[in-house]
Amino acid sequence: MEKSNETAVIRISRQGSPAVLEYGLETIGTPNANQVILNQKAIALNFVDVMFRNGTFPVNNFPVTIGVEAAGTVESVGENVKDLVVGDRVGYFFALGAYAERRLINASELIKVPDDVSFDQAAAIMAKGLTARMLIKQAYSVKKGDTILVHATAGGVGSLVSRWAKALGAIVIGTVGNSIKKSYALSHGIDLVVALDNEDLTESVNNFTEGKGVDAVFDGVGKATFNDSLNVLKTGGTYLLFGNSSGVPDIDNKVLNDRKINFIRPNLGSYFPDKASVQFAATEMFDALRNGILGEINPTIYSLSDVSKAHQDLESSSTKGSIIFHI
DSSP, X not given: OOGGGXXXXXXXXXXXXXXXXXXXXXXOOOOOTTEEEEEEEEEEEOHHHHHHHHTSSOOXXXXXXXXXXXXXXXXXXXXXXXXXXXXXXXXXXXXXXXXXXXXXXXXXXOEEOOTTSOHHHHHHHHHXXXXXXXXXXXISOOOTTOEXXXXXXXXXXXXXXXXXXXXXXXEEEEEESSGGGHHHHHTTTOSEEEETTTSOXXXXXXXXXXXXXXXXXXXXXXXXXXXXXXXXXXXXXXXXXXXXXXXXXXXXXXXXXXXXXXXXXXXXXXXXXXXHHHXXXXXXXXXXXXXXXXXXXXXXXXXXXXXXXXXXXXXXXXXXXXXXXXX
């Protein structure tokens, strides 16, 4: 086996705890007509990776390489690939198989990364930034004067939603899992941060809003936050449930209907019907990064060989902001 055809990869042969993540080498093939080989410089860790690993999402064929997001340079291209050349800087936000040094990937999945955006930044914000943009500009159009509640505001998506919404003129209430993360969340310029380990969400929000409640809830947590969030949402307000890291909540449609709640479960892919729409959204996201709206993107970096530890830290809520892997 030629050295040039070897790539470091993380595979799972079964689903389960972080211990099922195995570091090894495999041979990489040649790209077909519509593929490229991508040399990955930064690989993202997302909670969806945990769900692929632990069995929340079914996997039918093993072994499999998980991970869905990374950034790097094009190493070689298939014969039908016309809009990419060797050396192009690119990234992607949802293509299974990211936990690898080099990989084959369809050219249609790739988004061009500007020269002034680092690979670390691109991998840290591609999925999270596009999700944040979708949430506040498409699924719900945040406007000046809105009061919104953002859960897990010390996390990747939550921190970007909070910052971007503040830039649009919203009043932002954020939650964090524990008081240790409170100062970090406040550094985003959030108006009120509630630590859920020792503060009551309903009481805190009602005191802050003088009982008026919030116009919209952005919830990537799910079961653990759903009922209290519904309590502080105005009649006729919007509830955006875009994740369920704590489990899927029990949803009473009668309550939603009686209170005229606009309940949305937005999916990123449904807002991107074609590649042009993705590139447009990415360009706007990179502009927001460039203009300081998204703040300083300084992800926590792990070695890909320490992937099990990174998964453990993410699941124990001991991490802040975005996490990426280097080879």
